[in-house]
Amino acid sequence: MRLIQITPVVIMIALLGIGAAAAADSQAEILKEKSRAAAASFQDTLRGHLMSAMKAGGTLAAIGACRETAPEAAAKASEAAGATIKRTSLKVRNPNDAPDAWEQATLEQFAARKAAGEKLATMEYGAWVDGPKGRVYRYMKAIPMGEKCTLCHGKTIAPAVQAKLHELYPQDRATGFAPGDLRGAVSITWPATQR
Template structure:
């Protein structure tokens, strides 16, 4: 059974489903809080690396930082926390690492629909408990809004040397053409319950 839970609404949902579910909902609220903390750490660390790379050598330099550092940050956080931490998008840059599974694709499409209905992507999230062959898994996603700095490598008009560097690092890149405020993708986290 797939129980949707908008982050921050665990108590209201627990009240709606009854007392027997209150413990489970409180647990998922704790999970949501942990997921948000991991996302904050991931985003802060990656942004620091990217800002340093941009300052040191411009967007072309940032491509290699993103290619090497982003997966390393995700792996490190996963190993330290016991969560599976990553990023995904409907338009991936690295299809081998970031292609969404069916659940993630549905959530990303839901995010796009919510944005189309006027909701800001900033802080937009979704969580649910999913039954798998290995037991229950808590899954959490948070949208990544496109900011001005993102356009240096994900915008519409990229300089030829940058296009060459991106094409070399990511031959199947689809992550271009964004504008400020678009949903660039999402952080995606999961852990067994």
């Protein structure tokens, strides 16, 4: 008799658990879509600034533009999306862009996925992560190394460009890349209130 009374309770708890998991999955898909759009918009904005600077003043102007406009673009993109948006890499130019533990693990996962043959152009990863302020949704989108990017991030860099990079970024590690390499990723963290 007791088994009959417990069974409906157990069934209800199981159904509630399934419902909660489905809601979390649905919210994750919504945030992944929002993340894709925010990452693409952020990258397009940065690319536009860099190409304009390069066209106006060459590679040295692009270095200055990247140094000045990248943080501004990240701040504006973050405000527009309602999330924290930044770029990071396994080999950063600016120490302020160093990956946290989750980003580091995701970048290493991206490198392994690329080594296994997956294309960087569509590579992404998103997950719910427990953090100091609660559970948040985190997303990363891989950034493939482009041909023009080799002027500042490649294996062979012009002496004047190297000198400017050393002046602005004495701890620079973001060189030695070839087109098609994993340059880094856009990282997006949604606030816990979005869940």
